[in-house]
Amino acid sequence: MLGFILKRVLYMIPTLFGMSLVSFFIIQLPPGDFLTSLISAIADSGQSLDSATVAALTAQYGLDQPFYVQYWNWISGILFRGDFGWSFDWGQPVSRLIWDRMGITLFVSVLSLILIWAVALPIGIYSAVKRYSIGDHIFTLLGFIGLAIPTFIMALVLMYVSYKFLGQNVGGLFSPEYQDAPWSLGKLWDLCLHLWIPIVVIATNSTAALIRVMRANLSDELNKPYVVTARAKGLKEFTLIMRYPVRIALNPFISTIGWVLPALISGVTITAIVLNLPMAGPLLLRALVSQDMYLAGAFILLMSVLTLVGMLISDILLAVLDPRIRLQ
Amino acid sequence: MTTDIPATAPTVLEVRNLAVEFALRGGTFTAARDVGFKLQAGRTLCLVGESGSGKSVTARAMMQLIDAPGRIAGGTIMLSGEGAPVDIATLNPRGDAIRAIRGRRIGMIFQEPMSSLSPVHTIGAQIVEVLRLHLKMDRQQARARTIELLRQVEIPDPERNIDRYTFEFSGGMRQRAMIAMALACNPQVLIADEPTTALDVTTQAEVLDLISRMQRELGMATLLITHDMGVVAEVADDVAVMYRGRIVEAGPVDEVFHGARHPYTKRLLNSVLKLERTSELKQASTAADPILSVRDLGKLYQPRQGFLSRRPKTEVRAVDGVSFDLMAGESLGIVGESGSGKTTLGRLILRIVEPTEGTVTFRPATGAPIDVRALDKRGLRGFHQQVRLIFQDPFASLNPRMTVRQIIADPLVVNHIASGASLDARVSELLSMVGLDPAMMERYPHAFSGGQRQRIGIARALALNPRVLIADEATSALDVSIRSQMLDLLLELQQRLGLSFLFISHDIGVVRYFCDRVAVMRRGKIVELGPAETICTAPEHPYTKALISAVPHPDPRQKRMRTRTRLDA
Numbered sequence: 001m002l003g004f005i006l007k008r009v010l011y012m013i014p015t016l017f018g019m020s021l022v023s024f025f026i027i028q029l030p031p032g033d034f035l036t037s038l039i040s041a042i043a044d045s046g047q048s049l050d051s052a053t054v055a056a057l058t059a060q061y062g063l064d065q066p067f068y069v070q071y072w073n074w075i076s077g078i079l080f081r082g083d084f085g086w087s088f089d090w091g092q093p094v095s096r097l098i099w100d101r102m103g104i105t106l107f108v109s110v111l112s113l114i115l116i117w118a119v120a121l122p123i124g125i126y127s128a129v130k131r132y133s134i135g136d137h138i139f140t141l142l143g144f145i146g147l148a149i150p151t152f153i154m155a156l157v158l159m160y161v162s163y164k165f166l167g168q169n170v171g172g173l174f175s176p177e178y179q180d181a182p183w184s185l186g187k188l189w190d191l192c193l194h195l196w197i198p199i200v201v202i203a204t205n206s207t208a209a210l211i212r213v214m215r216a217n218l219s220d221e222l223n224k225p226y227v228v229t230a231r232a233k234g235l236k237e238f239t240l241i242m243r244y245p246v247r248i249a250l251n252p253f254i255s256t257i258g259w260v261l262p263a264l265i266s267g268v269t270i271t272a273i274v275l276n277l278p279m280a281g282p283l284l285l286r287a288l289v290s291q292d293m294y295l296a297g298a299f300i301l302l303m304s305v306l307t308l309v310g311m312l313i314s315d316i317l318l319a320v321l322d323p324r325i326r327l328q
Numbered sequence: 329m330t331t332d333i334p335a336t337a338p339t340v341l342e343v344r345n346l347a348v349e350f351a352l353r354g355g356t357f358t359a360a361r362d363v364g365f366k367l368q369a370g371r372t373l374c375l376v377g378e379s380g381s382g383k384s385v386t387a388r389a390m391m392q393l394i395d396a397p398g399r400i401a402g403g404t405i406m407l408s409g410e411g412a413p414v415d416i417a418t419l420n421p422r423g424d425a426i427r428a429i430r431g432r433r434i435g436m437i438f439q440e441p442m443s444s445l446s447p448v449h450t451i452g453a454q455i456v457e458v459l460r461l462h463l464k465m466d467r468q469q470a471r472a473r474t475i476e477l478l479r480q481v482e483i484p485d486p487e488r489n490i491d492r493y494t495f496e497f498s499g500g501m502r503q504r505a506m507i508a509m510a511l512a513c514n515p516q517v518l519i520a521d522e523p524t525t526a527l528d529v530t531t532q533a534e535v536l537d538l539i540s541r542m543q544r545e546l547g548m549a550t551l552l553i554t555h556d557m558g559v560v561a562e563v564a565d566d567v568a569v570m571y572r573g574r575i576v577e578a579g580p581v582d583e584v585f586h587g588a589r590h591p592y593t594k595r596l597l598n599s600v601l602k603l604e605r606t607s608e609l610k611q612a613s614t615a616a617d618p619i620l621s622v623r624d625l626g627k628l629y630q631p632r633q634g635f636l637s638r639r640p641k642t643e644v645r646a647v648d649g650v651s652f653d654l655m656a657g658e659s660l661g662i663v664g665e666s667g668s669g670k671t672t673l674g675r676l677i678l679r680i681v682e683p684t685e686g687t688v689t690f691r692p693a694t695g696a697p698i699d700v701r702a703l704d705k706r707g708l709r710g711f712h713q714q715v716r717l718i719f720q721d722p723f724a725s726l727n728p729r730m731t732v733r734q735i736i737a738d739p740l741v742v743n744h745i746a747s748g749a750s751l752d753a754r755v756s757e758l759l760s761m762v763g764l765d766p767a768m769m770e771r772y773p774h775a776f777s778g779g780q781r782q783r784i785g786i787a788r789a790l791a792l793n794p795r796v797l798i799a800d801e802a803t804s805a806l807d808v809s810i811r812s813q814m815l816d817l818l819l820e821l822q823q824r825l826g827l828s829f830l831f832i833s834h835d836i837g838v839v840r841y842f843c844d845r846v847a848v849m850r851r852g853k854i855v856e857l858g859p860a861e862t863i864c865t866a867p868e869h870p871y872t873k874a875l876i877s878a879v880p881h882p883d884p885r886q887k888r889m890r891t892r893t894r895l896d897a
Contacts, residue, residue: 225443234462
């Protein structure tokens with residue numbers, strides 16, 4: 001088992017290298033660089049930069065160097081000094097900007113993932129076992145509604161409901177009075193009041209998708225001969241379904257961590273903007289728009305790492321759960 | 329399994345007027361009607377019939393295990409012993425009462441030992457579960473008892489194997505584990521639904537021995553469902569023949585085999601006995617020239633070396649130094665157990681799998697001999713027109729989205745041989761050649777039975793006027809009565825078209841009926857090659873002897889398995 005994990009981690013290294021190269025390449029793709037957008041921003045405000053200053057800035061940021069030199073400077077800084085570069089736009093080191101945002105993003109995403117599983121698993125099992133019953137039809141309908149509603153509409157509606165009928169302060173993660181206050185029970189409660197909207201909004205879509213996945217997987221397994229064998233032993237219907245087909249139907253379900261986690265982290269950008277959440281999405285968007293290349297690059301790289309970590313976790317869980325994978 | 333238990337032994341389970349119905353969209357389908365039999369302690373009743381005759385559904389009714397939309401529509405299933413008799417037919421399929429019977433008073437063994445056991449639980453866990461459920465044992469007791477059970481069913485090293493998974497076992501071992509599970513609580517009744525159909529003959533003989541030994545030790549009543557009359561003759565005390573949902577004939581095994589009254593039983597026995605000798609249609613082969621020569625053919629599977637794996641994996645020699653000549657107009661049988669390399673051999677000859685050593689020489693009607701291994705892609709295509717393959721599974725080998733016409737015409741179209749009216753004419757000709765009505769050519773494969781589908785597959789193989797056909801288990805998926813029809817068709821086509829056959833099969837009866845010569849394969853090598861009759865009656869190699877003696881003989885008066893030769897390792 002340890003060897004298996006070690007092997008998977010070692011396999012991640014070349015993948016990570018490729019991803020870092022691609023993400024650095026992508027952020028260099030649009031014509032121009034941070035200076036061009038800076039110059040046009042300054043020109044918009046009626047001033048102008050003389051060419052000497054521009055040349056000095058270009059040399060200072062290394063923007064006149066070839067691609068591989070720039071890449072090497074960037075990646076070696078990250079690897080050896082934990083230095084993700086300088087954000088031109090914010091005038092701060094990228095690492096200072098990014099950890100807060102990444103932390104909150106991860107926190108919200110993991111909470112959403114737990115909610116998704118907690119809801120999708122039992123409903124999926126129910127829908128598969130009682131296929132074409134009234135309950136299944138109702139959940140199917142709700143599931144499709146969940147899939148069909150765009151997240152930002154749901155966010156707006158929930159904000160309205162929460163503000164109008166529950167009288168809550170909405171938007172952001174904290175009420176103004178707690179924004180800069182030290183942690184206390186009151187602040188925690190305030191966080192919970194703010195957090196439920198983004199988590200529900202973020203989870204709805206994936207929950208609906210995962211219910212369908214679970215229902216389809218389990219429906220296939222329910223008719224397998226080993227289920228009949230278990231029934232012929234005299235097991236209770238509930239016990240045997242949980243112990244045999246559900247156990248095997250979980251495989252594809254667990255593989256979904258690999259794609260749910262990155263989808264959550266990058267897919268919630270719109271929701272985060274609508275709800276004014278201090279998450280990674282809005283910052284990444286702004287970085288891309290202003291061609292703040294080191295900030296954008298760092299985000300893309302970290303998301304790639306998270307995707308790989310998600311895959312690793314799901315692979316490890318699969319190996320724990322399924323001896324056919326573990327023993328081969 | 330035949331024992332000395334008299335016909336007066338106490339009745340454990342008695343079925344009367346049982347009817348099983350399936351509510352379908354178009355009305356009710358009655359899968360079994362008016363079924364009646366009784367199971368007696370220590371005796372074995374064999375329920376025989378073709379696929380679809382209702383025998384499996386009847387077996388499942390004994391435990392209320394029929395899947396929706398099926399249900400027991402009438403009749404009684406009385407289980408006696410242990411207090412007052414219970415009528416299983418009236419129990420709720422989800423209730424406590426039936427669950428107390430399942431696994432404790434009635435044990436069941438299924439056909440497919442691979443898919444009938446959970447792949448993600450250890451063998452031990454699946455047996456321990458039954459013991460804890462019914463006998464309320466604690467973990468340690470249950471584990472000790474499971475090890476004992478595994479030892480009883482002759483699984484080697486039970487202390488270690490209890491913690492292994494099904495996919496680490498061979499088919500025979502899995503079926504042994506299944507038997508241990510079914511017998512864990514010493515049931516009064518054992519129901520075995522085609523328990524050996526998925527196994528090789530030698531493994532089948534061992535598993536049947538095992539069931540019979542366990543039955544003797546525990547005094548169980550056994551219901552064995554099978555389509556194999558050979559197995560029936562070897563193990564049954566009583567026989568019930570099922571046909572289209574009814575029991576058409578029942579009685580002691582000797583009476584049924586030697587004094588069958590119902591026309592269906594007679595027909596079934598005839599088609600079985602027919603396969604016990606060489607076909608009457610068979611003419612002595614006169615050809616002298618080999619059409620296909622195979623020399624030292626081999627396939628070595630090199631282990632794929634992952635760049636991080638430390639374990640050195642062993643090489644596998646799937647086919648090892650095989651040499652033979654296939655004469656023009658001859659049928660050469662290749663027999664062997666699963667894993668012996670017979671299927672790979674067929675593929676190597678066609679180069680569907682690339683051989684790693686040896687030569688294959690094909691002699692066309694005109695022109696010089698062809699070295700098959702030296703052929704380029706185009707040459708290989710020409711070779712494939714002359715040497716064609718018939719597949720095992722008539723369901724999987726026909727594309728369900730193509731009409732019969734498209735399926736049969738496909739080789740002609742792909743090779744640019746015919747089109748338009750001439751194509752249709754050729755398809756009609758081929759269909760009538762295999763005994764199907766050309767008017768059926770617009771239909772899709774699902775409209776045909778298994779036997780008819782296999783005929784379509786044969787018509788497709790014949791489309792290009794081949795000279796050699798490689799038939800890989802071409803009759804294994806068919807019922808006995810259809811099997812002999814199919815073999816007769818192939819024999820007739822062989823004489824009419826001057827075909828040569830390489831006939832790969834695990835079924836000795838089929839090979840003896842059809843082939844001139846037989847090669848016996850074991851672990852990739854040919855261990856014996858000779859005339860079919862000699863191999864089947866007086867084999868020389870010890871492995872062939874063991875193989876032939878394990879084949880059940882469809883005559884209860886001459887049981888072969890009892891006196892079989894065993895070959896160790």
